[in-house]
Amino acid sequence: MNEHVEPVYLEEKLEEIRADGHQGYRSKSLPTWCPGCGYYSMAEGLTFALRRLEIAYKDVVVVSGIGCASRFPFFFKTYGFHTLHGRVLPVATGVKIANDALTVVAVGGDGDAFAIGGGHIPHAARRNIDMTYLVFDNGIYGLTKGQTSPTSAVGFKTSSTPYENSDVPLNPLMMLLSYGASWVGQAYAGHQHDLADMITQAMSHKGFSFLRILSPCVTFDKTDNTYANLNLHVHDLPQDHDTSNLMAAMQAASQTDKPALGVYFKDDRPTLAQAMNATATRASGTG
Amino acid sequence: MMNRTGTDIQIAICGSAGDGTIASGDILKRAAALMGFNVIAFDVYPPEIRGFGKCISRVRISSQQSYSLKQNSDVLISLNDTHAIPHVGEVRDFGAVIYDDNLIANVPEGGHISGHIHPAQIPYGFSIRQISEQATNSARSRNIVILGYLAELFDLPREHFRKIIRDKFATKPRAVTDDNIKAFNAGLLAGSGVFKLDDVVVQKVDAKGNGADAEMMTGNGAVARGFMEAGIQCYFGYPITPATSIMERLAVEMPPAGGKFLQTEDEISAIAAAIGAGYAGTRAATATSGPGLALMAEMLGLGVMAEVPVVVVVSQRGGPSTGLPTKTEQSDLNLAVFGGSGDAQRIVLAPTNVEGCYRCAGRAFEIAETYQTPVIVLIDLYLSNRYETVIPSAHKQFAAKPRVPLAPNGDGAFKRFELTENNISPRAIPGEEGLMHTVTGLEHNELGRPNDAIHMDMNTKRHEKLKPAVNFPGLTVSKRFGDEGKVKVGILGWGSTFGEILETMYEAQAEGISCAAMKVVMLSPLPVESIAAFFADCDEILVPEVNYEGQFANIVCGALGKPVSRLNQTNGAPMAVADILAEVRRLSGKKPKTGQSDTFTEAAL
Numbered sequence: 001m002n003e004h005v006e007p008v009y010l011e012e013k014l015e016e017i018r019a020d021g022h023q024g025y026r027s028k029s030l031p032t033w034c035p036g037c038g039y040y041s042m043a044e045g046l047t048f049a050l051r052r053l054e055i056a057y058k059d060v061v062v063v064s065g066i067g068c069a070s071r072f073p074f075f076f077k078t079y080g081f082h083t084l085h086g087r088v089l090p091v092a093t094g095v096k097i098a099n100d101a102l103t104v105v106a107v108g109g110d111g112d113a114f115a116i117g118g119g120h121i122p123h124a125a126r127r128n129i130d131m132t133y134l135v136f137d138n139g140i141y142g143l144t145k146g147q148t149s150p151t152s153a154v155g156f157k158t159s160s161t162p163y164e165n166s167d168v169p170l171n172p173l174m175m176l177l178s179y180g181a182s183w184v185g186q187a188y189a190g191h192q193h194d195l196a197d198m199i200t201q202a203m204s205h206k207g208f209s210f211l212r213i214l215s216p217c218v219t220f221d222k223t224d225n226t227y228a229n230l231n232l233h234v235h236d237l238p239q240d241h242d243t244s245n246l247m248a249a250m251q252a253a254s255q256t257d258k259p260a261l262g263v264y265f266k267d268d269r270p271t272l273a274q275a276m277n278a279t280a281t282r283a284s285g286t287g
Numbered sequence: 288m289m290n291r292t293g294t295d296i297q298i299a300i301c302g303s304a305g306d307g308t309i310a311s312g313d314i315l316k317r318a319a320a321l322m323g324f325n326v327i328a329f330d331v332y333p334p335e336i337r338g339f340g341k342c343i344s345r346v347r348i349s350s351q352q353s354y355s356l357k358q359n360s361d362v363l364i365s366l367n368d369t370h371a372i373p374h375v376g377e378v379r380d381f382g383a384v385i386y387d388d389n390l391i392a393n394v395p396e397g398g399h400i401s402g403h404i405h406p407a408q409i410p411y412g413f414s415i416r417q418i419s420e421q422a423t424n425s426a427r428s429r430n431i432v433i434l435g436y437l438a439e440l441f442d443l444p445r446e447h448f449r450k451i452i453r454d455k456f457a458t459k460p461r462a463v464t465d466d467n468i469k470a471f472n473a474g475l476l477a478g479s480g481v482f483k484l485d486d487v488v489v490q491k492v493d494a495k496g497n498g499a500d501a502e503m504m505t506g507n508g509a510v511a512r513g514f515m516e517a518g519i520q521c522y523f524g525y526p527i528t529p530a531t532s533i534m535e536r537l538a539v540e541m542p543p544a545g546g547k548f549l550q551t552e553d554e555i556s557a558i559a560a561a562i563g564a565g566y567a568g569t570r571a572a573t574a575t576s577g578p579g580l581a582l583m584a585e586m587l588g589l590g591v592m593a594e595v596p597v598v599v600v601v602s603q604r605g606g607p608s609t610g611l612p613t614k615t616e617q618s619d620l621n622l623a624v625f626g627g628s629g630d631a632q633r634i635v636l637a638p639t640n641v642e643g644c645y646r647c648a649g650r651a652f653e654i655a656e657t658y659q660t661p662v663i664v665l666i667d668l669y670l671s672n673r674y675e676t677v678i679p680s681a682h683k684q685f686a687a688k689p690r691v692p693l694a695p696n697g698d699g700a701f702k703r704f705e706l707t708e709n710n711i712s713p714r715a716i717p718g719e720e721g722l723m724h725t726v727t728g729l730e731h732n733e734l735g736r737p738n739d740a741i742h743m744d745m746n747t748k749r750h751e752k753l754k755p756a757v758n759f760p761g762l763t764v765s766k767r768f769g770d771e772g773k774v775k776v777g778i779l780g781w782g783s784t785f786g787e788i789l790e791t792m793y794e795a796q797a798e799g800i801s802c803a804a805m806k807v808v809m810l811s812p813l814p815v816e817s818i819a820a821f822f823a824d825c826d827e828i829l830v831p832e833v834n835y836e837g838q839f840a841n842i843v844c845g846a847l848g849k850p851v852s853r854l855n856q857t858n859g860a861p862m863a864v865a866d867i868l869a870e871v872r873r874l875s876g877k878k879p880k881t882g883q884s885d886t887f888t889e890a891a892l
Contacts, residue, residue, distance in 0.1 A: 027725075028700075029736060061717045062725075063563070073725045074736060079717040080725030081566055083559070084589050090556035094563020094571065095717065097547045098521055102567065102717050123552040276547060283542035 025050045025057060027077045033068060038189030038215025042136055043075055045187075046105065048196035049203050050078075060103045063092040065112035068143045068217075069136040072107045086116030089124040089133065096131050100273045103203070104131040111141050114150040114170050125179035128207045130271040134199065135210070136189075137172065138217040139225045146220030153224050173253035173264060176210045177246060182267045183209035184249065186259060188234045189216065190227050194261065201263060207271050214259060230259075237262035293350030293490040294324065296441065297357045300344045300433070301374055302366030304333060307430030311366075312344025314434060314455060318447045319348040320503045320676045327353055327786075329673040329861075334528075334613045341370040350490050354640070355786030358864050361487060362440075364433050366415075368400040375400065380407040381486055383440070385433060388412030411440070411481060418473045428470035435474020441489050445475065504677045506644040506670035510574065510600050511536035513648030517685035520569035521547045523560040525579060528612045529668040530602040533574040554579035558586040558599060562661075565590075565597040566726065568716030570652045570687065574600035577619040578609065580626065580663075587661050588627040591749060593726040594704065594712070596655035596662075600648060603667040605859055614859030615668035617782050618834035623665045624811045624842065632750050634658065635811040636762075637665045639785035641675035643763075643808070649685035650762050656688075658753055659714060665810065667833070669861045670783040684761070695721020702733040706744060710752035757814040765817045768792060769803035775875045777825030778804040779818070779851070781839050784831055784862050791867040800875045810839070815846050822849055827874040829854060831867050 025047045033039045050060060060078035064070035066085035073080025079102075083091045092106040113121065113135045124133070140158065141147040147160035151172065156165040176184045183205040187198040195213065202209035214234065216225050237260045242248050249265035270278070298315065302308035309330050316328040327347045333340025347356050359379040365371035365386040378384055386400045397403075404410045413436065419429045431452070438445055449468060456464040504512065510533050514522070522541060524534035534550070541548040547564075551557045557573040564571035575583065580601050590597050603619040605611025623635050634654055638647040647664045655662040693713050703724040705712045712733075715722030724735045730745060732738040757764050769792045776795065780788040785806045795802040805821045807814065822828060830840040831854040840853045854870050856862055 057723050058718055058720050061567070074727075076725075077723055079723050081563070081593070082725060082727035082729065083562075084585055084728055087555065087559045087586070090551065090559030091563040091566075093549075093551075093556070094521065094523065094560030094565075095567045096563075097549065097560065098564035098567035098569040098571065099718060119552060120556060123556070272549075276542070280542040280545065283539075285543075 025076055025078065027075055029074045031075050032071055034219045036218040037068070038138065038213070039069055039072075039136055041189040041192045041195055042069075042134065042199075042213055042215070043072065044192060045196040045199045046076070046134070049200040052200050053203060055103050059101065060105065061092075061095050063088050063095060063104060063106045065108040065117060066143070067109040067112045067141070069107055069109040070112060086112055086118075087120070088112065088117065089120040092131055093124060093127075093129055096129055097272070097276075100130070105203070106131055106133045108135060109142070109149075110135060110137040110139060110151045110172075111149045114172060114175075118150070121175070122179040125176060125181040125208050125210065127272045127275075128180075128182050128269060130207055130273060132199070132202045132205075132209045132211065134202070134213060135172065136213050136215050138215045138221065139169070140217045140221050142217045142220055146217075156224055158220070169256075171253060171256060172212050174250060177249050177253060177265055181210045181265070182207035182269055183263070184265045185210070185263045186212045186214070186261050188214045188230060188259075188261055190230055191234075191261070198261075198263075205266065207267075207269065233258050234261055236260065237264070294488050295347070295349040295351070295353065295357070296362070296487055296489075297345060297347040297360040298362040298364065298437065299360040299374060299377065300364045300366065300430075301371040302342055302430070303370055304340045304342055306342070306366040307427065308342040308366055309344050310455075311430035311434060312346055314431075314448065314451050315344075315437070316346045316348075316674055317451045317503055318443070319346065320501050321447045321451060322444055323501070324348045324350060324676070325352055326503065326674060326676045327356060329356055329669065332613065341367075343370075343374065354789040355861065355864065361484070362437070364437070365400050366429060366433070368394075368398065372400055372403050375403045375405065375408070378408050380405075381409060381484070383409050383411050383484055385411040385413075385436065387415040387429075389414040389417050409482075409484065411436075413477050413481075418477055419470055422469045422473035423466040425466075428466060431467045431470035432474040432477070435471040435476075436478035437474075438471075439475050439478030440481065440483060441487060442483070443489065501676040501678055503674050504641050504645070505532070505672055505674055506638075506641050506666050507532040507602070507672070508536060509641045509645035509677065510648040510664065510666070511540065513645040513650075513685065514572060515540055515544065517649040517652045518570055518687045519546055519572055519652070521561065521564035521571040523549050523551050523557040523564070523571070523573050525551055525554045525557045525575065527554070527576045527579050529604055529671045530574040530576050530579070530600065532671070533600060533602075554582040555586060558583040558590075558597070561597045561599070562586060562590050562593075562595050565595045565655070566593070566716070568690070568718075570598075572598035572600065572652075574602070576602050576604050577606045577622065580619060580622055584622065584626040585628070587633060588629060588631045589728045590661035591627075591631040591633055592728045592730075594659040594714075594749070595726070596652070596659055598648070598651040598655055598662050598664065600664045600666065602671040603665070605857065611859050613668070615783070615861060616833050616857060616859070617667055617784065618836075618838065618857070620665065620781075620810065620834070620838040620842070623663045630746055630750070632753055632811060633660055634662045634753060634756055634809070635665055636662065636808055637782045637810050638670070638808060639780075639782060639806050641670070641673070642677050644670060645677065646762070647808070650759075652687070653685065654756065654759055654762070657711075657759070658756055659711060660749075660753065665782065667783050692719060693722060695719070700734060703735045704731060704745070704748075705733045706748055709755075710748040753812050756812055757809055762808070764809040765805060765807045765814045767803060767805045767817075767821060769796065770801050771803075773801075773824050774803045774826070775801040776803075776827045776829060776871050777821055778802070778829045778831065778867070778871065779807065779821065779843065780804065780831060781807050781810060784833055787862050787864050787867060788831060790864045791871060794864065794868055795871045795875070798872070798877070800871060800877060802871060802875075807839075810842070813842065813846050818843060819847055822847060827852060829867070829870055829874060831855075831862055831870070833857065833862055
């Protein structure tokens with residue numbers, strides 16, 4: 001027999017949370033995701049990271065595109081911009097260039113990022129804009145109720161692929177590594193504490209950091225990217241993985257059947273803002 | 288032609304790509320501006336960078352203000368007979384055709400320009416190539432030899448030419464300048480003994496007139512100048528003809544001035560980043576042409592919905608699709624005014640001359656900030672690329688007003704989209720304490736949270752807030768010219784075509800037709816009251832536009848519920864004064880006048 005546990009009442013729990021200060025970054029709007037959605041972990045992870053890094057609410061801008069993930073900014077008590085489908089990175093680029101003192105977090109799902117928004121990623125990466133791009137990858141279009149996405153597996157049945165998906169999925173990590181992203185990592189929504197730590201690391205990086213977060217869609221995917229399947233396959237990158245070795249990162253990223261979690265690659269190079277300052281110096285003839 | 292006092296000469300230089308045609312025209316117009324003349328100049332060149340396409344540089348030099356190129360040139364200079372022959376007809380009676388009379392090869396039947404010169408035109412043949420080769424050991428200085436010849440023909444001040452030549456080649460080795468001066472002097476010598484055009488007045492211009500203060504500017508240069516003087520902070524652009532030179536100018540000027548300049552991966556990114564930068568509180572802009580604007584349409588809607596100030600300059604070219612990239616047209620009006628999903632009214636300004644490009648571009652930031660919405664400055668290739676002398680006395684007028692910070696409310700319930708008396712809401716920008724909020728392309732309540740029920744109220748707010756824009760201080764929204772009171776014919780126009788409209792109006796008046804013209808600069812929201820007052824005064828309304836569908840006429844008819852006469856041409860060229868004048872005569876009940884053929888439009892292709 002389990003020993004008796006005192007029930008925790010919601011009001012008391014909320015008091016506790018308020019007193020803790022942890023939820024200070026969250027707005028009064030409650031998330032609208034399905035119960036069990038991986039995105040709750042990510043909201044919690046970003047909350048943790050912002051608190052850990054002690055960034056003032058007023059200095060944070062959360063920018064999103066369109067999709068389930070893109071409701072993200074409404075749930076934070078920071079500045080936010082819910083933009084258009086696929087256009088999170090160019091809008092975030094404008095915000096960051098306008099005011100380099102801001103902490104810019106771009107968020108979106110796999111459709112927003114790799115389908116309609118795919119053309120913007122290489123340019124944000126190669127320019128090394130100092131922002132963090134969190135892509136919540138569940139391999140499906142959830143907001144439009146379950147169509148195939150660029151990261152859906154071959155053979156996946158959805159409402160738009162009733163006779164199975166035949167398109168080979170993209171490999172987002174390989175893409176970002178070859179695009180010249182200066183920080184590339186992968187996390188899993190089922191590992192909430194590690195996820196929070198990875199978001200913190202991504203945000204601590206000076207430059208363009210890309211974190212792919214594997215996340216089940218509990219409503220429209222009962223077969224592929226489920227917690228049960230992902231729990232079986234995900235594992236940490238080896239302890240001795242060299243984050244400065246691009247080829248080693250590529251090698252690790254190519255192992256798609258057993259996704260490894262952790263920091264794949266990290267490179268310290270000038271950010272866009274630093275490059276623009278250097279341009280201004282050259283233009284003024286003082287450099 | 289209309290009688291203007293003083294000087295009014297138009298010179299057309301025609302050659303093949305690589306002949307230095309455009310460079311020659313450039314020196315001519317700059318020298319003329321330095322002499323104190325008013326100058327309007329427009330170059331036509333092929334889309335290919337290298338090859339054998341036709342280039343024409345037309346320069347109109349006048350001592351009084353002129354508003355467009357003339358229908359007929361006074362002088363045609365041929366650097367390439369094959370290209371110049373179709374333009375002989377554009378030279379007026381008793382005008383000059385200058386050409387090389389030294390045959391260097393067997394010319395096929397009809398291949399030499401001398402065989403095409405009309406009896407009433409005056410041929411000026413001389414050995415252009417030979418003189419060039421004698422002066423500089425090269426045929427490449429033919430384009431400078433002709434300038435010397437021209438200076439002699441019209442007795443224009445030589446020193447002004449020499450100064451511009453020296454300036455133009457200042458960054459090249461000294462020998463290049465020396466050779467060009469030698470070529471110019473050789474041209475002078477060649478022209479010294481010839482018969483002068485005796486019906487051309489070259490009036491010495493008072494140095495206190497435009498004098499050395501006048502600046503030669505293109506429409507695109509004026510846009511960039513307006514942006515810089517308004518303190519533009521962020522520019523995002525993607526190359527597209529004919530808007531590219533705005534981007535190129537800002538790429539040079541913004542970094543040393545502390546501005547942020549970025550060439551983006553496409554037009555969607557360009558406006559997206561500009562909207563991001565506008566949201567973050569900076570003066571941000573982009574510039575494009577019709578195809579780019581089509582890509583930007585969805586983002587314009589976001590700018591309207593999220594109420595973000597941003598400035599978009601659109602230089603139209605022939606369309607649809609890739610269309611006619613190096614030819615002018617006014618066919619993106621619908622897209623600029625209506626483009627995008629939903630009811631998304633924005634502000635659209637269409638300057639009518641180079642000075643207007645400067646004013647509208649500079650003022651656009653202030654308007655965008657006042658009404659918290661995208662502002663489009665709609666120009667076209669003809670305006671982008673043509674040169675005019677602009678007197679800079681009106682400059683330095685767009686200083687940014689300091690932001691008045693709002694008091695923080697701190698409770699996370701800042702009403703960014705508050706429904707207020709004047710429908711303009713308080714605006715905070717990221718980094719400001721206690722005013723955090725999220726903006727969105729979703730319909731939203733006063734707090735910015737997604738909400739469908741409030742859609743009618745918010746639609747009302749977004750449209751009503753723009754209405755006072757037609758009275759925006761420091762901006763000419765519409766203006767009437769010509770006869771006062773009741774008139775027979777009123778010409779209503781917008782954009783670059785208004786120059787030709789004004790010239791037409793003066794010609795019609797000179798013919799005794801009671802005539803007025805109105806330019807409309809703000810195309811959205813439309814200054815309906817002033818247009819209605821104009822309609823009330825005119826028996827007939829004519830709307831000439833360089834588009835097929837009569838896009839402005841459609842808007843005006845829709846707004847006023849009254850019919851208009853339309854004149855629509857899409858020849859890839861500016862509309863000819865003669866064509867507008869013919870319509871004015873018809874509407875006024877006057878019989879068409881027979882005169883010189885309307886060759887300009889056709890030839891300008």
